[in-house]
Amino acid sequence: MKYECILFDADDTLFDYGMAESHALIHAFAHFGLPTGAQEYAASYQEINHGLWKELEQGQITAAALRVERFNRLFAAHQLSLKPDEFSEAYLRFLGEGTFLIQGAVEICGELAGCRLAIITNGFKHVQQARIKGSPLSEVFEEIIISEEAGYQKPETGIFDYAFAKLKLSDRRKVLIVGDSLTSDIRGGNNYGIDTCWFNPLGKPGDPEILPTYEIGSLDELVEIVNRA
Known part of the structure; x- marks a missing residue:
């Protein structure tokens, strides 16, 4: 893997x-x-x-x-x-009460249980922590990286430095970021030198200046990417 x-x-x-x-x-x-x-x-x-x-x-x-x-x-x-x-x-x-999940979120986290899973999100610390803690995904993530706490937001490299330090990661080739935003998640991952997966369920047009490593329309497609890779 x-x-x-x-x-x-x-x-x-x-x-x-x-x-x-x-x-x-x-x-x-x-x-x-x-x-x-x-x-x-x-x-x-x-x-x-x-x-x-x-x-x-x-x-x-x-x-x-x-x-x-x-x-x-x-x-x-x-x-x-x-x-x-x-x-x-x-x-x-x-x-902070909004614990609503995207379809397939619980299932994909279960399917990827063999990987280390973490959240990296822009947002306010107490809001994001409350939403995650109150959801069925409360015990899934090894770390929850929040921009307000990190002092940087995606796509800044500082938040990725913070995440890598918290998770004690060193090999960027073994890390994949999955997100819906080209300008935040994908640009940030590209700039940091890690592989990126654009979650694009609505089939939005891409940006020739921000190219993801992968693109998926549903979360279950991520399993094949991880297994194939």
Whole structure:
């Protein structure tokens, strides 16, 4: 077996972030007296949030600023008299309850039990830890590498240095990263010199400047890759 360690991205690779986000928005808006707020403002929030996470990847904003700024921009755009910092706190609390999994996540981790498995994710420490701990995958991973704790986020090489140190890894040829984001997971893995597997269940178009070692449309395809390699 070529790969001794599999680094899994969390959101939209093993965990269904869309469902977690929806859960958090519904409950946070309801908590502040706007029971239809998620339905009315979810699309706008997602656009703002996506843009800010791209800025984070590019080093244009800090994670601490992002967690509040997304709601600051959302409430300003829709003239909502809510306090962004208080809303953010409630939202993150509810987001931590979002333990929804991608189809096949439990099964693939079982199939790869012969490998060392770890999570490497951008996100907030207490939220990601709560989601993983509350899920059926709570006992699966040897380490959970979270950008807020590492001090770097994918695609920065620093988070991979941190992961390799935590896992006591040295041979990059024996490590595979699996993730849904070309700009974060695949670019980060490519830059660090480890093999990459793009999880692309929706068949999104690729980027000729960011080429993964492998591409899969379902998690069960990963077994063949690992066994074949």
